[in-house]
Every structure is written in C-alpha cells, then in structure tokens.
Amino acid sequence: MLSEFDLIKQYFQRQAPRRAVLGIGDDCALLAPSPGMQMAISCDMLVEGRHFFAGADARMLGHKALAVNLSDLAAMGATPRAFTLALSLPSAERAWLEGFSAGLFALADAHQCELIGGDTTRGPLNICITVFGEVAPGRALRRDAARAGDDIWISGTLGDARLALAGYRDELALDAGQLAAAAVRMHAPTPRVALGMALSAHAGAHAAIDISDGLVGDLGHILAASGVGATLAVDALPAGPVLATQPTALKRRFCAAGGDDYELCFTAPASQRAAVMAAAAQAGTPVTRAGVIEAAAGLRLVDAAGAALALALAGFDHFSGD
Amino acid sequence: MLSEFDLIKQYFQRQAPRRAVLGIGDDCALLAPSPGMQMAISCDMLVEGRHFFAGADARMLGHKALAVNLSDLAAMGATPRAFTLALSLPSAERAWLEGFSAGLFALADAHQCELIGGDTTRGPLNICITVFGEVAPGRALRRDAARAGDDIWISGTLGDARLALAGYRDELALDAGQLAAAAVRMHAPTPRVALGMALSAHAGAHAAIDISDGLVGDLGHILAASGVGATLAVDALPAGPVLATQPTALKRRFCAAGGDDYELCFTAPASQRAAVMAAAAQAGTPVTRAGVIEAAAGLRLVDAAGAALALALAGFDHFSGD
Numbered sequence: 001m002l003s004e005f006d007l008i009k010q011y012f013q014r015q016a017p018r019r020a021v022l023g024i025g026d027d028c029a030l031l032a033p034s035p036g037m038q039m040a041i042s043c044d045m046l047v048e049g050r051h052f053f054a055g056a057d058a059r060m061l062g063h064k065a066l067a068v069n070l071s072d073l074a075a076m077g078a079t080p081r082a083f084t085l086a087l088s089l090p091s092a093e094r095a096w097l098e099g100f101s102a103g104l105f106a107l108a109d110a111h112q113c114e115l116i117g118g119d120t121t122r123g124p125l126n127i128c129i130t131v132f133g134e135v136a137p138g139r140a141l142r143r144d145a146a147r148a149g150d151d152i153w154i155s156g157t158l159g160d161a162r163l164a165l166a167g168y169r170d171e172l173a174l175d176a177g178q179l180a181a182a183a184v185r186m187h188a189p190t191p192r193v194a195l196g197m198a199l200s201a202h203a204g205a206h207a208a209i210d211i212s213d214g215l216v217g218d219l220g221h222i223l224a225a226s227g228v229g230a231t232l233a234v235d236a237l238p239a240g241p242v243l244a245t246q247p248t249a250l251k252r253r254f255c256a257a258g259g260d261d262y263e264l265c266f267t268a269p270a271s272q273r274a275a276v277m278a279a280a281a282q283a284g285t286p287v288t289r290a291g292v293i294e295a296a297a298g299l300r301l302v303d304a305a306g307a308a309l310a311l312a313l314a315g316f317d318h319f320s321g322d
Numbered sequence: 323m324l325s326e327f328d329l330i331k332q333y334f335q336r337q338a339p340r341r342a343v344l345g346i347g348d349d350c351a352l353l354a355p356s357p358g359m360q361m362a363i364s365c366d367m368l369v370e371g372r373h374f375f376a377g378a379d380a381r382m383l384g385h386k387a388l389a390v391n392l393s394d395l396a397a398m399g400a401t402p403r404a405f406t407l408a409l410s411l412p413s414a415e416r417a418w419l420e421g422f423s424a425g426l427f428a429l430a431d432a433h434q435c436e437l438i439g440g441d442t443t444r445g446p447l448n449i450c451i452t453v454f455g456e457v458a459p460g461r462a463l464r465r466d467a468a469r470a471g472d473d474i475w476i477s478g479t480l481g482d483a484r485l486a487l488a489g490y491r492d493e494l495a496l497d498a499g500q501l502a503a504a505a506v507r508m509h510a511p512t513p514r515v516a517l518g519m520a521l522s523a524h525a526g527a528h529a530a531i532d533i534s535d536g537l538v539g540d541l542g543h544i545l546a547a548s549g550v551g552a553t554l555a556v557d558a559l560p561a562g563p564v565l566a567t568q569p570t571a572l573k574r575r576f577c578a579a580g581g582d583d584y585e586l587c588f589t590a591p592a593s594q595r596a597a598v599m600a601a602a603a604q605a606g607t608p609v610t611r612a613g614v615i616e617a618a619a620g621l622r623l624v625d626a627a628g629a630a631l632a633l634a635l636a637g638f639d640h641f642s643g644d
Binding site for chain 1: 351395406532
C-alpha cells in the first residue's frame, strides 16, 4: 500500500509548475492571473454509480473528469489555465492510478491546463475537479445573454452518448460495433474549448451553455436566465453517426434530451452567421443551426415541416427520483 | 424530495454576488482578481467516516468544511475571497441542508468569502471545497522558506481536538464537561486567517503551514521543503485547556502529533520577535515560541531541560494503514 504522499508524488506531481507561480506541495497553489483578465471557475463532482459505472476504465475516467470541467470553460468562452483535483479512493491501486493520471494529463496537456493542487483521501470513489480559465471582461458567453431573433446553434453531434447508455442498459439492441462507436462519446467526450474561445473572441455570439443534462433542459436554462422563449427544429438537430441510423422517434428523443453530450448550445444574431461559421471552421468543430430565440416565453419543439412536436422529455436531475 | 435545482436555489444561492462578477447559476463563475495580486488556491475533500463521524452535526460540518480550507489560506498569508462547494449527498434532507448551509455561511460571512459556484449530486456524503484568496507577489508564506536560526512559532493551542477523539474512542476517560470543551476544537476549528494575513503583511515571517495532520508531521514538511532541520521544545508547546489537565506523557503526545488542530506553525528570524508578537496582538491570536530551525537535517524533540525525548509519533496519513 502506498502512503498518501508517495501516491501524490508518483502519479500527480510532475515537473516544476509551468504556468502557476507555485504548484502542488504547499498549503495553497499560487496563480498569477493575466493582467486585466477575469477568472472563470467551475467545479464538477463525479461519483461512482452515478456518473460512471463501477469498474469504469480508469484512463477514460481521467479524461472524462477533466473534460466535463473544460466543457464548462468552453461554454463561457474561457481559455483553460489550471485545475485542482480532489480524489476519494477506496484504495491506492497502482494500475488504476496509472490509467487515471494518464487519461487526465493527456487531456490537460492538450489544453495546456496545469494541475496545481488538490487532495486525496480514502473513501468511496469520488472525483472532484475545479477548473480555472481566463476570459476578457465582457467577453464571457453567459446564459442570460440570449436575445429574441438570435439563432440557436449546436456544436458537433448529439445523442450517441445517450444511445450507448441505452445499449448498456439493454433498452435497445445495438450490435457490438455500434455500441463501441457510441460509447466513445459517453466515455471520452470532447470539450469544445477552441470553439468557445473562437465564439467569444470573434463571432459576436450571445449566450452559451454546455449540453450535459440534455439539450432541452440546458437550453431551458438559457431561456429562463435570458427571459426569452424559443422554437427548436428537432429534426434539424445533428444526430451522432450511430444514432443517425436509428428510427426517427428515438433520434428525436436522444438528440433533444439525451444527456452527456458535452456539446455547446449557443445563440448569436442572424447577422453573425458568417462569423459563427468562420469561428467553427477555425476551431475545426462543425456547428448546426437548429432554432431561433423568441420573445414569447416557453420552448416550442417543431418537426421538419414546422408542426408542433409533443415529446415526453426530461432533463437529467441528480436529485429527482431516478 | 427536492430537485437538485430547487435545492441549490433554496439553500446555497443567496443575493446577487457581492465580490464575484458572476456567481452561482452559469457554467462558470467569474472572478475579477485585484490588479497585481496573486491567487492562492486550495482544495480539501471531507468524507463521512473518515474526516467526520456519520451523523455529525450538520451545522458544525458546514463550519468545519470551510474552516479547513480557510486554514490553508491562512497558512499562505492570503486574504479569503471566494469558494466553490461540491456536495455529494445520499438524499436532500431539509434539516441537514439548513444546518449545513447555516454553519457554512456564518463562517464565510465572517471572512467575507463568497460562495460562487459548485455542484451537487447524489452519492455517499462527501464535501469538497475549493477556496480562493489573494496575496501580494512575494508575500506568500511558503513551506520552503524556513532558514537556519528562525524561531518556530505555534498559534493558539494544540491537542484538544485529538483529546476529544480519544474521548469518543474511549481511549481514555473524560468527564462530560471536559469532552464537550475539547470537542469544540474538533468540530469547530478556528482558521487563523487574521494571523496569517498579519504575518504576511508586517511580521517578516518566513515559512508557515497549517497543523492538520499533527505538528511533527506538518513541521516535517517545512523542514523537507526548506532543506533544514529543527529542535522542538515539546514541553513549551501550548496545550489546549483540557489537555493541559492531563498527564505529561499524553500532553506531549497530543501536542506534538495530535492532528485536526488547524493552528499555524510558522518560522521567523529571531530579529522579528517583536513584530511577530505585534502581528499576533493585532490578530487577537496568541502565539508561542517553541523551537528553532537549524542547518542540520532532522527534527530533534527535547524536554523542558533540553534533554532528548523519544516519542512514538506518526503524522496522519489517509492512505497508511489505520
């Protein structure tokens, strides 16, 4: 059994800090914010059996734990800088720590986001990451900034993560290839960091949110915060490649309220369409226009012909009875 | 059962943010650092059955969860500004949430430290707080800054928290009044924020650490990081008022390696004694001089007559076999 201090040193303490003034190993880390920039801060806690299966692959878990936090920075248009990691583990197993730290640092390095501190303890498996980014004053993509007339845009594709969950749960039959392809979206989401930064910097985008609990629920947060409504063209939503092969009813449901997508839903004035497309191209992330913000409250779901759709949907809520 | 969003709103979302640019309710909080200041960041995770008993008083737990984080800011000499809270709860119980949030916010308000974001989920009880403070460049009290010839100072008193634990565990007999008095130190530690700030600002202090795992272990981190040794006068250590009534052997053991003290251990040149005493008076926190930093590696424990003491001590390690 490793001691706590050996464990931290071996798997999480790397070379001297690069971006932080002072990294792991003191009572606090020290970070020098860039002059004039604001700090964007987000925090997500992942619990075994709730956010991931017991026995989940450690490397993918390391990736996902940071990815969901980077996705929050992306939704603000912030540039990642650093993160802290608090980890509760039933035991200090080398194989698990090797995999987890490898997945974590691969993604962290890809975004030049430095681990600057944290905590480890023994207990039920729980991963809590707090992430720090920077954004210029007035440039953050806030939930309360949607305006009537804005287009509603979606990055990447939706629903494959939810489809994989349905496969694991035997809610429907997927062949092994389909399940494996969809499962990548569930286990290794891609935070849309470059897109968020480009939208904030160049594209005149208004509001943004990351889609973690299902599009309808997350878009609902934008509508509520902005005091507006919307019409969403459900059949225009970009279904993931595996979901795209499924029946229309399932496609609609998992696109509109799948959960675990970690795509961005954002709004921008119609006058900015070319700028949005340019930002997407710069970030290498496809975007799809799928609705419009309206003054009238409420979210109206429509099909390809513009007819009202009644879908039984619910956002994911960690404390509702599921 | 409350929904997650109702829960956050009712118990943790307060009036408009006061210090943050943007508080709870978006993908990220936004914090505007004071120009030129560095950000001190620390993170502590508290797990039921590990850091507190199952069924622990919710109000005291709210206090303690933030106190242990503020104690880390104190040990850097940083001024508290804000924190995030991630909470995993088996269920959303109103009575627990009321108590927990009351204890949390009472301490937060006392230090003008604002809750700016976080996460809630269902799962085994786990409280993870990340705290943000500010410190002027070059003013942080780092672990690696102790120099041979420095005095070793201790704030407040030591050992009563460990004594309470011994009482709960029936390791020794305490009467109800003694146990209650000692238990306050275990359940409701006082982070030495004002002292840390005063030491950083005025007193020429070198190194500091907060005593969470026992003095000998935590002082050991200063010695290792600074590449120095020390002699510690064990009988000069300030025993807590309940521990002070106990036999000498117990007093020595619980002062030197009690744990859960959340006092500061700091070093300062002998030339700064008056400045240290002035800083302590300004902060309203007593301090005691109990040793000296030396060039020779190792920690030497001595009694009141200066004779070597051999105590069987161990710092608290969450992954060693206890």
